[in-house]
Amino acid sequence: MPAPAPSWTLKGVSLTRKEASLLQSWGCPREVLHALDFVAQNAGPEESSRDVEVLDMFCGEKAISGHWSKRGKKASDSKFFCFWLFALGARAVCQVCVYVWQSGFLTLLLMVLQMAPDALGVIGLPCITYIFMNSFTHGRTSDKPYGNESTREYVKLANVLTVRTVIVIMIMSVRAVYWFVEQPGSSKVIHFPELKHLQKLIWASGMKTYFQRFWMGSWGAPSPKLSMGISSMPYIDELKTKLTQFERAKLSSKGIAIVKVLPCGKKTVSGGPALRKTQIYPSGFASKLYDLISKVKAFIVLVGAVQSYGIKNKFTRTWDHLNLNGEKLWSRISPTGRFDGHCCLGKKYCRSKSVSCAKFALAGQTWLRA
Numbered sequence: 237m238p239a240p241a242p243s244w245t246l247k248g249v250s251l252t253r254k255e256a257s258l259l260q261s262w263g264c265p266r267e268v269l270h271a272l273d274f275v276a277q278n279a280g281p282e283e284s285s286r287d288v289e290v291l292d293m294f295c296g297e298k299a300i301s302g303h304w305s306k307r308g309k310k311a312s313d314s315k316f317f318c319f320w321l322f323a324l325g326a327r328a329v330c331q332v333c334v335y336v337w338q339s340g341f342l343t344l345l346l347m348v349l350q351m352a353p354d355a356l357g358v359i360g361l362p363c364i365t366y367i368f369m370n371s372f373t374h375g376r377t378s379d380k381p382y383g384n385e386s387t388r389e390y391v392k393l394a395n396v397l398t399v400r401t402v403i404v405i406m407i408m409s410v411r412a413v414y415w416f417v418e419q420p421g422s423s424k425v426i427h428f429p430e431l432k433h434l435q436k437l438i439w440a441s442g443m444k445t446y447f448q449r450f451w452m453g454s455w456g457a458p459s460p461k462l463s464m465g466i467s468s469m470p471y472i473d474e475l476k477t478k479l480t481q482f483e484r485a486k487l488s489s490k491g492i493a494i495v496k497v498l499p500c501g502k503k504t505v506s507g508g509p510a511l512r513k514t515q516i517y518p519s520g521f522a523s524k525l526y527d528l529i530s531k532v533k534a535f536i537v538l539v540g541a542v543q544s545y546g547i548k549n550k551f552t553r554t555w556d557h558l559n560l561n562g563e564k565l566w567s568r569i570s571p572t573g574r575f576d577g578h579c580c581l582g583k584k585y586c587r588s589k590s591v592s593c594a595k596f597a598l599a600g601q602t603w604l605r606a
Contacts, residue, residue, distance in 0.1 A: 249349035250276040275346040303522035365394040376424040421462030450475040456518030
């Protein structure tokens with residue numbers, strides 16, 4: 237039986253031929269392109285239009301999507317549903333997202349395809365495997381960005397999650413959708429090779445990315461919380477505000493971090509009972525992001541452009557000078573190094589009983605040969 241023809245030319249949420257070509261030239265895994273085609277063809281009537289204004293990915297208890305909804309905008313929330321992994325007898329060392337499961341990743345891909353041009357995707361990766369506070373366990377440094385994945389299984393799964401998130405950002409970029417990645421100030425995610433590589437691709441394509449450090453306490457957080465933002469959206473420098481020493485003293489950090497001194501004199505830092513509260517985005521931060529994306533859209537209307545951040549006809553060059561390694565670059569898309577018609581996580585983490593995952597497994601037997 238011949239493989240079904242790709243639906244790149246269909247209207248609705250499907251990729252256009254130009255978008256698919258650019259993703260392919262950027263080295264997007266072929267299996268992901270087939271997965272995008274699969275979810276687009278199987279989308280229900282209410283899922284077949286690009287009308288979502290914001291995608292809130294684990295961003296503080298629906299703070300972002302909730303604010304958009306209050307403004308009368310259609311929002312989609314895809315919180316990273318988590319399960320706990322334990323290591324060294326410690327409590328909740330890491331949260332690993334359901335999107336390392338194949339069915340969850342397919343759901344996320346459909347959510348991304350539903351995003352309108354010039355919409356905003358706000359991404360808050362689970363930071364516990366990147367922050368300084370947990371550096372002894374995850375072992376990430378600028379020279380060792382993947383951390384202790386050979387000895388820490390949760391670090392390996394966190395790498396899978398990050399690689400898949402980078403692929404999602406890639407899809408947003410070619411779909412003319414803005415994205416914003418938020419992390420604590422001590423996060424090592426900025427050294428992640430796949431993210432750095434994608435930024436090079438975006439810059440080489442004539443688009444831009446922006447980086448800004450800012451105090452979340454300036455926007456209503458209960459603690460100062462130094463944060464960083466990486467985004468394709470301009471104007472994020474407006475997030476930076478001056479936080480005086482007096483203002484920082486008023487914002488309590490009590491219970492967030494516990495510092496202990498071992499008998500040998502070495503200091504250790506661990507999370508306190510109030511740490512979880514800092515994960516919730518304050519309403520002031522959500523409001524500011526809304527104002528920034530509104531400012532971008534107003535500028536687009538002012539200059540008479542349809543989209544200020546999208547696919548241009550000049551994007552026909554090759555990318556050999558960027559040392560694309562094809563599938564090798566995305567080898568961490570799953571713990572087994574593959575993403576195909578079968579469950580890519582193996583029996584230990586398999587959650588493929590869902591309809592979407594089972595249907596994709598059957599389709600993959602023919603589609604992935606194309």
